[in-house]
Amino acid sequence: MAIETRVRPDDPTGPTxxxxxxxxxxxxxxxxxxxxxxxxxxxxxxxxxxNLETMEMTINMGPQHPSTHGVFRMVLTLEGERVKQLEPHIxxxxxxxxxxxxxxxxxxxxxxMIWLDRTDYLSVWPNEHAFVLxxxxxxxxxxxxxxxxxxxxxxxxxxxxxxxxxxxxxxADAGATTPFMYAFALREELYRLFxxxxxxxxxxxxxxxxxxxxxVPVDFxxxxxxxxDAAKYALGDFDRLISDNExxxxxxxxxxxxxxxxAIDLGxxxxxxxxxxxxxxxxxxxxxxxxxxxxxxxxxxxxxxCYERYLIRLSEMFQSIRIIxxxxxxxxxxxxxxxxxxxxxxxKGDSYQRVENARGDFGVYIVSDGKGSAPYRVKYRSPCFxxxxxxxxxxxxAYVADAVMGLGSIDIVLGEVDR
Amino acid sequence: MEQVRLPHLFPVPEWMPGFLVAPGIxxxxxxxxxxxxxxxxxxxxxxxxxIWLERKIGGHIQLRRGPLPVGPHGALQSPADVLKxxxxxxxxxxxxxKRIFKMAPYLIFIPVFLTYIxxxxxxxxxxxxxxxxxxxxxIYIVAIPSIxxxxxxxxxxxxxxxxxxxxxxxVVAQFISYELPMVVTLLSIGILAESLSVAQAVETQRASTxxxxxxxxxxxxxxxxxxxxxxxxxxxxxxxxSEIVGGPFIEYSGMRWGIFFLAEFAAVFLNxxxxxxxxxxxxxxxxxxxxxxxxxxxxxxGISADSTLLRQVGDSMGVFFFFGKAMTIMVLVxxxxxxLPRIRIDQLTDLAWKFLLPASFANLILTAVYQQFGFYPxxxxxGLVLITLGIMAISYRNRRPAxxxxxxxxxxxxx
Numbered sequence: 001m002a003i004e005t006r007v008r009p010d011d012p013t014g015p016t017x018x019x020x021x022x023x024x025x026x027x028x029x030x031x032x033x034x035x036x037x038x039x040x041x042x043x044x045x046x047x048x049x050x051n052l053e054t055m056e057m058t059i060n061m062g063p064q065h066p067s068t069h070g071v072f073r074m075v076l077t078l079e080g081e082r083v084k085q086l087e088p089h090i091x092x093x094x095x096x097x098x099x100x101x102x103x104x105x106x107x108x109x110x111x112x113m114i115w116l117d118r119t120d121y122l123s124v125w126p127n128e129h130a131f132v133l134x135x136x137x138x139x140x141x142x143x144x145x146x147x148x149x150x151x152x153x154x155x156x157x158x159x160x161x162x163x164x165x166x167x168x169x170x171x172a173d174a175g176a177t178t179p180f181m182y183a184f185a186l187r188e189e190l191y192r193l194f195x196x197x198x199x200x201x202x203x204x205x206x207x208x209x210x211x212x213x214x215x216v217p218v219d220f221x222x223x224x225x226x227x228x229d230a231a232k233y234a235l236g237d238f239d240r241l242i243s244d245n246e247x248x249x250x251x252x253x254x255x256x257x258x259x260x261x262x263a264i265d266l267g268x269x270x271x272x273x274x275x276x277x278x279x280x281x282x283x284x285x286x287x288x289x290x291x292x293x294x295x296x297x298x299x300x301x302x303x304x305x306c307y308e309r310y311l312i313r314l315s316e317m318f319q320s321i322r323i324i325x326x327x328x329x330x331x332x333x334x335x336x337x338x339x340x341x342x343x344x345x346x347x348k349g350d351s352y353q354r355v356e357n358a359r360g361d362f363g364v365y366i367v368s369d370g371k372g373s374a375p376y377r378v379k380y381r382s383p384c385f386x387x388x389x390x391x392x393x394x395x396x397x398a399y400v401a402d403a404v405m406g407l408g409s410i411d412i413v414l415g416e417v418d419r
Numbered sequence: 420m421e422q423v424r425l426p427h428l429f430p431v432p433e434w435m436p437g438f439l440v441a442p443g444i445x446x447x448x449x450x451x452x453x454x455x456x457x458x459x460x461x462x463x464x465x466x467x468x469x470i471w472l473e474r475k476i477g478g479h480i481q482l483r484r485g486p487l488p489v490g491p492h493g494a495l496q497s498p499a500d501v502l503k504x505x506x507x508x509x510x511x512x513x514x515x516x517k518r519i520f521k522m523a524p525y526l527i528f529i530p531v532f533l534t535y536i537x538x539x540x541x542x543x544x545x546x547x548x549x550x551x552x553x554x555x556x557x558i559y560i561v562a563i564p565s566i567x568x569x570x571x572x573x574x575x576x577x578x579x580x581x582x583x584x585x586x587x588x589x590v591v592a593q594f595i596s597y598e599l600p601m602v603v604t605l606l607s608i609g610i611l612a613e614s615l616s617v618a619q620a621v622e623t624q625r626a627s628t629x630x631x632x633x634x635x636x637x638x639x640x641x642x643x644x645x646x647x648x649x650x651x652x653x654x655x656x657x658x659x660x661s662e663i664v665g666g667p668f669i670e671y672s673g674m675r676w677g678i679f680f681l682a683e684f685a686a687v688f689l690n691x692x693x694x695x696x697x698x699x700x701x702x703x704x705x706x707x708x709x710x711x712x713x714x715x716x717x718x719x720x721g722i723s724a725d726s727t728l729l730r731q732v733g734d735s736m737g738v739f740f741f742f743g744k745a746m747t748i749m750v751l752v753x754x755x756x757x758x759l760p761r762i763r764i765d766q767l768t769d770l771a772w773k774f775l776l777p778a779s780f781a782n783l784i785l786t787a788v789y790q791q792f793g794f795y796p797x798x799x800x801x802g803l804v805l806i807t808l809g810i811m812a813i814s815y816r817n818r819r820p821a822x823x824x825x826x827x828x829x830x831x832x833x834x
Contacts, residue, residue: 057581298830
């Protein structure tokens with residue numbers, strides 16, 4: 001049974017210590033009241049009037065729970081409705097994506113990318129980008145301008161996709177079902193574009209070391225513009241739907257706050273970090289690709305609460321649209337594949353490339369032994385995993401409902417946390 | 420339980436056999452039992468329609484189309500769902516308190532059904548469709564649906580599941596918080612009607628005007644509290660899907676689970692009906708029907724010839740207008756479900772104790788002043804209440820502080 005009532009356990013510092021001698025009076029309670037007031041060995045009766053004390057309840061949230069966004073499990077210790085203790089459990093989705101990435105016998109680097117796609121299934125494009133950039137750095141391959149611009153455009157579309165998923169899921173966490181549907185309407189448009197470009201909706205595996213697998217379709221401009229228009233339209237809807245809703249404000253503002261110092265200590269990145277007011281965005285601080293050639297601004301918050309994390313993601317979507325519009329204008333004609341050899345065999349060495357994906361600072365570390373066609377070692381730096389470290393700070397002491405909001409505002413993808 | 424006479428409604432037709440109306444078991448005649456049977460079947464059918472309507476409305480709000488394949492526009496979706504639920508296995512968890520677990524769905528549905536008998540549906544010439552408009556029905560409509568809360572607590576407790584237990588605890592907090600403002604609001608209605616009968620409230624509204632104009636605050640409080648009592652969004656914390664995954668209903672399956680939803684949707688319509696009867700003039704067509712100088716028609720038996728046409732129409736086909744109004748309220752409640760996020764439990768109780776309860780007491784006092792001293796002290800009081808409410812609303816309102824929020828910064832491009 002879930003909640004039991006019991007007398008408070010023996011507390012040596014307690015004010016009263018009743019006589020525990022069982023022979024002092026005859027056992028056998030005469031009535032319920034007498035039974036309640038009969039001293040039990042090893043248990044301190046705090047007061048004869050209020051000796052019924054509620055007990056903490058341990059509740060298991062997940063791995064099958066609608067608001068844990070996958071197979072995440074929290075063991076919550078509740079005191080009434082408040083979370084007193086939180087114990088996260090991860091690993092239900094561990095597939096060994098890094099180890100599998102080292103195991104390809106032929107074309108191991110491309111196969112590693114396939115496994116990478118399956119980790120963070122929402123932020124596929126920037127992650128692929130990090131991988132190809134890391135290998136290109138190792139091999140010294142030059143990428144044609146057109147390929148790099150297309151990568152940048154698709155990265156930003158990927159960010160739009162991921163953030164709209166966050167929007168829907170966060171709304172659902174708050175109890176509103178409609179944002180979810182609106183988010184999926186936009187994601188459908190974006191996935192149509194992804195399908196046209198990469199040939200696959202979720203896991204395009206489109207970037208290649210040295211360029212792209214194939215050129216974008218001839219009507220790419222029209223398709224991209226259509227997707228952008230859909231995004232602009234949907235973003236207006238997103239904003240009007242819940243951003244100023246009183247209940248939504250009450251549920252998110254000041255909830256699950258995180259200070260900048262704590263966020264840095266925990267290694268948070270992405271919107272989690274920027275909500276605390278730290279303007280760190282890899283696209284600006286360590287620009288890769290052509291991000292130093294486009295104008296965009298970085299939204300940062302002050303309080304570091306759920307609401308700012310939400311607003312920052314919404315604002316980043318507007319910035320993504322801005323970046324894509326500039327990039328579409330700058331997109332040159334030309335080849336899409338550089339001077340990369342057919343068989344990818346990087347020289348001995350290692351390289352690390354970090355990108356700003358939808359969740360934060362995503363890094364790929366690759367070690368090559370110079371011999372095999374597969375990387376000797378692959379390591380992914382997962383922003384979700386680091387951001388999830390903040391969960392205890394966000395949820396302990398809050399209501400259950402706020403713990404759910406805090407977890408939702410981290411925007412985790414368990415595939416990436418567990419890898 | 421003395422039956423209130425509704426002077427404007429038609430008497431029992433003469434051709435009705437006597438044994439149908441003769442008082443029988445517990446004062447209920449055979450006709451009453453027939454009426455109850457019809458009412459039960461009507462509710463079951465109407466709930467199916469209501470669920471279909473809600474799914475359609477929700478679908479269209481959410482860029483979807485709702486159920487489509489079963490029947491025209493998916494109209495037979497609900498019967499199909501009921502068939503599916505009936506064929507599903509009725510699971511009882513090992514940890515459950517089995518007898519209570521099996522009893523709980525009925526404990527929730529029966530009070531809702533019993534409350535329907537006091538609804539003054541109005542006339543459908545030459546019949547009067549009110550089942551039992553007895554005295555003290557204002558107390559009855561508070562007392563009987565409270566059993567529903569007990570049913571939910573029992574369901575949550577007996578399931579032997581921690582989530583359902585949390586849900587049960589939330590139900591208790593919610594019921595205690597929201598019963599009080601609702602009762603106080605209903606007391607104001609009692610003062611205005613000078614009776615504790617729902618039917619008498621309808622009669623008083625016929626004579627003066629709809630209580631929603633005399634009692635705007637009361638109407639507002641009633642709508643809020645009734646949504647909370649029905650555990651509808653934004654007050655669905657007891658069944659919160661994203662937190663406690665269905666609350667008290669988590670362990671139920673098959674038709675027992677279906678009965679919970681039957682009761683929930685029946686309660687939505689019930690509360691809409693109560694709102695119409697108490698605040699929106701019941702079966703009346705138009706709030707000022709007597710004032711509009713359209714002469715009535717004479718010669719129809721049972722309908723008084725000296726009232727205006729609008730009133731005659733309202734009297735003879737009142738049930739349609741009653742339904743129209745009730746469905747408007749119902750759609751409003753359904754709309755809120757798809758438009759709003761869920762409120763948190765402390766905010767819910769805050770709203771009830773710090774805002775709704777003082778407001779309902781102020782409303783009660785003002786109503787008493789109005790009833791005792793007439794309009795002008797009442798108007799002065801209304802001004803005071805509006806000011807108070809404004810201050811309370813401003814202090815309650817969770818405004819966006821100036822320093823909270825995001826700003827865009829341009830970070831210089833690194834070399």
